[in-house]
Amino acid sequence: MIRMTALAALLAASFITNAAEEPATKGDPAKGKTVAETICVACHGADGNSPASANPNLAGQVPEYIHKQLSNFKAVDGKPAARNNPIMMGMAAPLSDEDMRNVAAWFSQQKLKPAAAKDESQIALGQKLWRMGDFKKGVPACAGCHGPAGAGLPAQFPRLSGQYPEYTEAQLKAFRQGDRANDPESMMRNVAAKLSDAEIKAVAEYAAGLR
Structure with a gap:
């Protein structure tokens, strides 16, 4: 052991x-709430408690992790996305880095219904x-x-x-x-x-x- x-x-x-070389992920949860209610609600719930087991709960999740996953669903500079999921790639495509940081901050502050x-x-x-x-x-x-x-x-x-x-x-x-x-x-x-x-x-x- x-x-x-x-x-x-x-x-x-x-x-x-390796991660220490990356800048800290910070965002505005109030702005992130708007993103969540507009884009994320159907699959993850407006408060990050997913209505379906196929989709992860995001409430209470580490914000840097949420930001990284959203970033990885986007193709950057002609390079393919680091994470392949057609639905999430479509959802992440219109999001700016600021949007991602904001929605990550919002979900991280919500209470998980485990x-x-x-x-x-x-x-x-x-x-x-x-x-x-x-x-x-x-x-x-x-x-x-x-x-x-x-x-x-x-x-x-x-x-x-x-x-x-x-x-x-x-x-x-x-x-x-x-x-x-x-x-x-x-x-x-x-x-x-x-x-x-x-x-x-x-x-x-x-x-x-x-x-």
Whole structure:
């Protein structure tokens, strides 16, 4: 456990060093509310609590993470978008960087109505992977980057507590398959590649129940 926690800390330190070079994400939540109510409401809710499990809850999410994801859905200087999702690419296209920062600030300040684990049989395995990782497989503890309670790390790692398990599971599988590749230093792709379907589901279920 100690070794895997240390590995997670090392990965986090590497990411933080790179992220520290980026300017802090700041925005005006009042202006962001207008963006949310105009563009985001149908899929994510005006307050960031999504009405459907296929779409992530954004309420209480790390604002820098929201800003990064929105930025990654946009093609820049003739280069393809770093994250591929036709719907989100269309939504992000008309947004300015200021719009993105503003809506990120708005969602981050909203109160999350957390999802819950739906398959209690997965909790034990999910808890083990979250807290300890799997040394034999080279899987670091999820808590090393996302926190013991899944609250994330400001400006670095997203909040996963209370997230829809279906969404978290889908994203981990996308990382594993390489369909999602906007993770710095391939961090999440490297981790997800070592997880089975059962382990991914277990982690997603456990994270949903964290508070």
